[in-house]
Amino acid sequence: MTDAAASAARTAPAAPERPKLVLTALILGALVCNINLAAANIALPDIGDAFGAGQTSLNLVAVGCSLGLAMSVLYLGAVADRYGRKQLLVLGLGLTVIISFFAAFAASVEMLIVARIVTGIAAGMAYPVTLSLITALWGPGKQRTLAIALWSAVSATATVIGSVLAGIVLLWFWWGSAFLLAVPFALGGFVLVWLFVPSHVAENKEKVDHLGGIISVFMIGSIVLGLSTVFVPETATFGLILLIAAVVLIALFAWRQLTASSPLYDLAVARRRMFWAPATGGLIVFGSLMGAMFVGQQFQQNILGYSTLDASLSIVPAGIGLLAVAPQSAKLVISRGSRFTMMLGFGFVLVGFITMLFWNETTPFWYVSIAYLVIGIGAGFAMTPASRAITESTPVRRVGMASATADLQRDLGGSIMQGVLGAILAAGFAHVFGKLISESSEASSISDQVTAALQASYASALHVADQYPQYKDQIIQAAQQSLETGAIAAYAVGAIAIALGGAVVWFFLPKKSRELELVASYEKADAEKP
Template structure:
C-alpha cells in the first residue's frame, strides 16, 4: 500500500519539472563533488600531516565509505518517512561536515569528518533518484531525466577535482572540502520550494535491524579492502573482511525472514536488477579508482601542479556529458546490454592506455585515457540506473535508488580502496627491493625503512631530513610510485574485463529485456513471489 500521489504531479512529470529536476541534480552534484574533492588534495594533505599511504587512502575513501554504508538503510527510511525531508536534512548536514573536514587539525579528524560527509550524502543522494522515479512516469521523459542525473552526477567527480585544483593554487588543502557548501545551500533552498512531498511513499515499517546490519556489513567490507593489502594493517583488514563475510550471511538471513525486509531479495534476484547493478558498480568504481591513482601519479611523478592535474581529467567530464543523450537513445532502441557493453569497451581502452604511462608521458596521452573512461562511464551508467529502477515497484524505489547509488558509492569505495591498496603495496614492495639492491640495507634503521616504504609523502620527509641522500630517495620514491600505479591500473583492467563478462552473459537482449520488465510490472508483490527470472 502506498501514499497517494501529490497533487503537484501530472501524468508524465511533476509541475515545474525543469526546476524540480534542477533541484534534484543539485543534490546529486553536492554528493559527488564531495566524493572527488579529496583526490586532488591528497599530496598536500600528506605533506601537512606526514600521513602514511594507508591514511591517505582512508581520507580519499572516507566520504564514499560513509555514503555506501548508510545509503541502503537511509533509502528505506526515506521511502517510509519522507524522501524530500531526508534530502533537505542531508544537504544541511553536508555544510556542517564540510566545514569540519576543511578545518581538521589531524588526519584522524579529517578521516572522521569525511565519513560524516558521506553519511550526510547518504541522506540526500538516494532520495534524488527515488524522487525522479516517483515523479516521472515510465517512458522517454523518465529515461532522459535519469540520463541527465547520471551524467551530471558522474561529471561532478571531474568538476570537483578541477575546482579543487584551482583553489589549491592559492589556498590551503582544506579549501577543497568547502567546494560543496554553496551548492548545498542553493540545493537546500530550491528543494524546499519546488520539490513535492510524500509521493508514492511506503507505509510498511522499516527493518531497522536489517538497516544496522547493512551499515556494519558495508563498512567492514570497504575498510577491509582498503587496509588488507598494506603490510602494517594486513591483519586488521583480514579480520574486517572475515567480519564482512559473516555479516553478509546474517543480513541475507534477516532479509529472507523479515516480514518487511529492508532489501527485498525477490526483487534483487531479478536479472534486470542484479546484473546491471553489478556492471554499474564496476564501471563507475573504475572511474573513481582511476582518478584516485592518476592524481597522485601526475602530481608526484610528472610534477604537475594541482591545476594541471585536474585539467587532465576534464576530458572525462566532456565524454560523460557528450554521450549522455546518445546513451538514453541507445537504451531505448538497442537495450541495456548493448549500451553497457559499448561503455565497457571504452573504459577498458582507457585502462589499457594507462598501463603505458611513464615519467615522460605527454599531457594529451593522459587526457586520452580519461576521455575514453568518461565516454565509457557515460554509456554504461544510464542503462544500469534505468534497468534497476524499472525493475522495482515504486513503493520500494528507495531500494532501487540505494542500489543505483551503491554502484557509485560502494563501487567507488571498493575500487578506490583496492586500487589504493595495490598502489600502497606496490610502492612498499618496490621501495623495499630498491633498498635491498642498494647494498646499504644494513645501515638503514628499521624505523627509516618503514618511513620510506610508508608513502611518497613520508619518503619526501625522510629525504628532507637527509639532504645528502635526497636525490637518491626521490628517484627511488618516484620509481616505486610508478610501479605501484601500473599494478593498480592492471588490476583495474582485469576488473573491467570481469564486469563486461557479467553484462555479456547475464543481461538479456533488447526484446527479452522489454518482456522481462513488463512481467515485473505484473508480478505479485510479496517477497515470496517467484521473481528471479
C-alpha cells in the same frame, strides 16, 4: 501493493509541476555529493605533506566519503521511503554544510578521516533520494529516461567539476579549502528543494527494518575497510579479520531480510535478472572510474610533476565524454536495449585502462587526457542503462531500494575500487621501495624506523629526504620508481575488473526483446501483490 496504489503508479503524471526547477534541485543535490567525493583526490599530496600521512591513511581520506555514503545508503533509502524523501534530502544538504567545515579545519589526519566519513553519511541522506524522487515524480517512458540520463551525466561530471575547482583553489589556498567547495551548491540545493520539490510522493507505510539497516552499515563498512587494508603488509591481519566479519554479516543480513516482516532490501526483487546483473556491472564500471582518478591524481602530481590545476584539467575530458554521450546513451537504451549500451561503455573503459598501463614519467599531457576521455565516454554509455534497468525492474513502493542500489553502484563500487587500487598502489610502493633499500650499499646503516617511513607513502619518503639531504636525490628517484610501479599494478587490476564486469553484462543481461518481456512480467507481478 493495493489496487488503488497500483492504479496510481500506472497513471502517474509524465512529469511534476515546474519540472525544470524540480530536476535542477535534484541534480544540485547529487552534484553536492559527487563534488565531495572528488575533492579529496586532488588534495591528497598536500594532505600527505601537511600531516606526514602514510599511504593507507591517504587511502582512507580518499575513500572516507564514499565509504560513509555506501555504509548508510541502504538504511537511509528505506527511512526516506517511509518518513519522507524530501525531508531527508533537506537534512542531508544541511548537514553537508556543517561537516564540510570540520573537514576543512581538521587538526589531524584521523580527524579528517572521521569528517570524511560523516560527510558521506550526510550524502547518504541526500544522494539516494534524488534518484528516488525522479523515479516517483516522472512516469515511465522517455521523459523519465532522459531525466535519469541527465542526472547520471551531471552526477558523474560533478567528479570532474570537483577536481577542477579543487585544483584551482589549491593554487592559492590550503588543502582544507577543497572541502568547502560543496558548501555553496549545498546551500543552493537546500533552498530549491525546500521551495519546489513535492513532499510525500509515492512513499510507503511499511515499518523500517532498523535491525537490518544497522547490520547493513557494519557489513558494507567491513567489506570496504577490509579490502582497503588487506593488501598492505602492516594491516593485512586487520583487513583479513574485517573480511571474515563481512562474510558473517552478509549471511546475517540475508537471513534478516528473508525473515523480516518488512525487509529493508527485498531479495525477491534483488534476484531479478534485470536488477542484479546491471547493478553488478554498474558497480564495477563506476568504481573503476573513481579508482582510476584516485590513483591517477597521485601519479600525475608526484611522477609527472603536475600542479593541482594541471592535474585537475587533465581529467576534464572525462567530464566532456560523459556529457557528450549521455543523450546518445538514453537513445541507445531505448533503441538497442540495456545490454548493448552497457557493453559499449565497458569497451571504452577497458581501452582507457589499457592506455593507462603505458603511462610513465615522460607521458605527455595529451596522452593522459585521452585516457580520461575514453574512460568518461565509457562511463557515460554505461551509467544510464544500469540505473534505468534497476529502477524499471523495481516496484514504485520500493523505489528507495532501487535508488539506493543505483547509488551503491557508484559509492560502494567507488569505495571498493579506490580501496583495492589504493591498497595495490600502497603495497606496490612499499614492496619496490623495500627492494631498492635492500639493494642499496647503505642498507646496513638504514634503521627500521627510517625504512618504515620510506615505505609508508610518497609524501612520507619526501619528509625523510628532507631530513637526509645528502641522499635526497636517491630517495626521490626511488620514491618515484616505487610509485610508478605501484600505479601500473593498480591500473592492471582495474583493467581485469572491467573485463570481469563486461563478462557479467554479456552473459546475464538479455537482449532488448527479452528485456522488455522481463520488465513487463515484473510490473504484472508487482501489480498483483497485495
